[in-house]
Amino acid sequence: MxxxxxxxxxxxxxxxxxxxxxxxxxxxxxxxxxxxxxxxxxxxxxxxxxxxxxxxxxxxxxxxxxxxxxxxxxxxxxxxxxxxxxxxxxxxxxxxxxxxxxxxxxxxxxxxxxxxxxxxxxxxxxxxxxxxxxxxxxxNASELWLRISQVHYQIEQWQKTLNAIAEYDKYKQPDAVTPLSVKLGAQLQLERWEEAIPTLKKLINLEPERSNWWLQLVNLELRTGKKKDALSSLGLAQLQKIELSDADLRLLAQLYAHNGIPERAGLVLEQLKDAQTNVDLITERAFYWQRAKEWDKAIDTWALAAKFDGKYHWNIAQILMQQARYDDALSELDNVKEKGKQAQVALARTKALYKLNQLEPALIEAKKANNIEPSDEAKSWIKYLTQLRKAKDNQTS
CATH class of the missing domain: 1.25.40.10 (Tetratricopeptide repeat domain)
Incomplete structure (x- = not known):
């Protein structure tokens, strides 16, 4: 050029x-x-x-x-x-x-x-x-100073590049891509992130279709701790139909989640091409649905993850317990096979059975949990359920 x-x-x-x-x-x-x-x-x-x-x-x-x-x-x-x-x-x-x-x-x-x-x-x-x-x-004096800045840029004299651009700016020319690009390049080389942000915004105004301007802006806003601004910029880029990679979309989802909008994070992750097959993406999306209190979506997403790895049945069971769906929770707990979780499974079954007023099976599960891994929680359940059973026996005798 x-x-x-x-x-x-x-x-x-x-x-x-x-x-x-x-x-x-x-x-x-x-x-x-x-x-x-x-x-x-x-x-x-x-x-x-x-x-x-x-x-x-x-x-x-x-x-x-x-x-x-x-x-x-x-x-x-x-x-x-x-x-x-x-x-x-x-x-x-x-x-x-x-x-x-x-x-x-x-x-x-x-x-x-x-x-x-x-x-x-x-x-x-x-x-x-x-x-x-x-x-x-x-x-044209401004053109001469632009040329000087370009020469300094070519020989990587970054501060002198900016000095020449400052002289160019004195002539109050309308914003143009070439001088702004030279200015931006020098600012980035000197790691002047804050100064580079308004330069990038001017470039975006001139070339809103250029994805690299948008992504550089987001990167600088993240570098300078402006996560809300980064979210706004990346979200606006998506609205402007800028082509975003899966990595960009994943970053957008993380920014939504960080800024307290997990439901938008979940929706963005659904757009990724591997959204239904990549376990990491599936579980990340499930966490976002949980944070958004979209329980049915969270359960469905954990269920999808469980098709790839059975350990995620535990996550489904926890949500079902939280939602007081105890019969469904008991069925789901049957699918949790990891040895390291059997004590927790037994305690979860204890609570579900208690809530369903099945005291004897609940006591059996509490004792099972304590046998697998003795704990204060298991002992408390055993003591409490034993007392309830005695009280019930006394009432019926």
Whole structure:
């Protein structure tokens, strides 16, 4: 993109230099003016090699004549796609000091841009800074400072990049992608996360369809602890139909959950392509439904997880117990087979049977729990149920 901009500028400069030669012919010697007119005519006829040869073989001695010919050669070499000779010719023209005012400024600008096009960044910079000291009113000062910032960016001088962008900003140009992108890149390299956030928001306003701007914004908001802002940005990106990866959607779900909206988290996870087959995604979704107190959805989701791993029957049983669905809970507890959970299963069955007023089976389960793994809870149930049974026996005797 930078090369395209430079080429456009050089076309503008070279065209103006050719069409205005007759205006400055009076400053040339008569011999030089005739040669310049001949070379110009050949160039207009696309005979660039002949135009170049005409100037190279001309016998000129005056300083201004030499500088002017060097400038013309620079233009012709560039038009003939001979970049290095063009640079050498323009360097001679600039170094002579013979070209003044706008003519001299444009010549040095052309040299700086050609050096940049040829990736001679460090050589281009001094010329750009020299140009910045006295910018003609006819020239675009903001564009020059943008170019300076781009050169600093190319050689990874991040603070100087931002300094040049600050000069560019003084000209109050409308927001544009190129300067904002350069600014953002330097801010990120310097880890200035807070400063980069408003830059990204401006880029999003200009290119709302670009997913990388949205995702970078979310990343920076997370880095700076702005989780609510990150949720808003990622949620808005989804509403804007930005294509989000499964990892992005999972992050969105986690942000919804972190910000107290677990039901939205569950809905987002349902959109993932592996939502029905990835156990981690299924169990994460089940937890969100539980937090949202969507009990039926939580049970259904744990049931799906249990098809892949039987240990999740325990999660279903716990919800059923919590919801006082004791008959269903007892059936589900039959599916919990892990040895390490048998004491807990027996205690859960104890409670369910007690709630169903089945005291004798409940006492049997309490004793079973205590035999597997003695605990205060099991002993309390045994004591309590034994007392209830005695009281009931006394009532019936």
């Amino acid at each position: 930078m090369k395209r901009i430079i080429v456009s500028l050089l076309l503008l400069v070279s065209t103006s230099s050719v069409t205005n030669r007759m205006a400055v012919a009076a400053e040339l010697s008569q011999y030089a003016a005739n040669k310049a007119m001949k070379a110009n005519q050949l160039a207009q006829e696309d005979k660039l090699s002949q135009a170049i040869e005409t100037l190279k073989t001309a016998d000129v001695s005056r300083g201004y004549d030499k500088a002017y010919f060097s400038r013309m050669l620079g233009v012709f070499y560039w038009q003939n796609e001979q970049i290095k000779p063009a640079i050498n010719a323009l360097e001679q023209a600039v170094a002579s000091g013979e070209l003044k005012d706008d003519q001299g400024w444009l010549t040095e600008r052309m040299l700086a841009d050609l050096l940049l096009m040829n990736q001679q960044f460090k050589q281009a910079l001094p010329h750009y800074y020299q140009l910045s000291k006295n910018i003609p009113q006819t020239q």
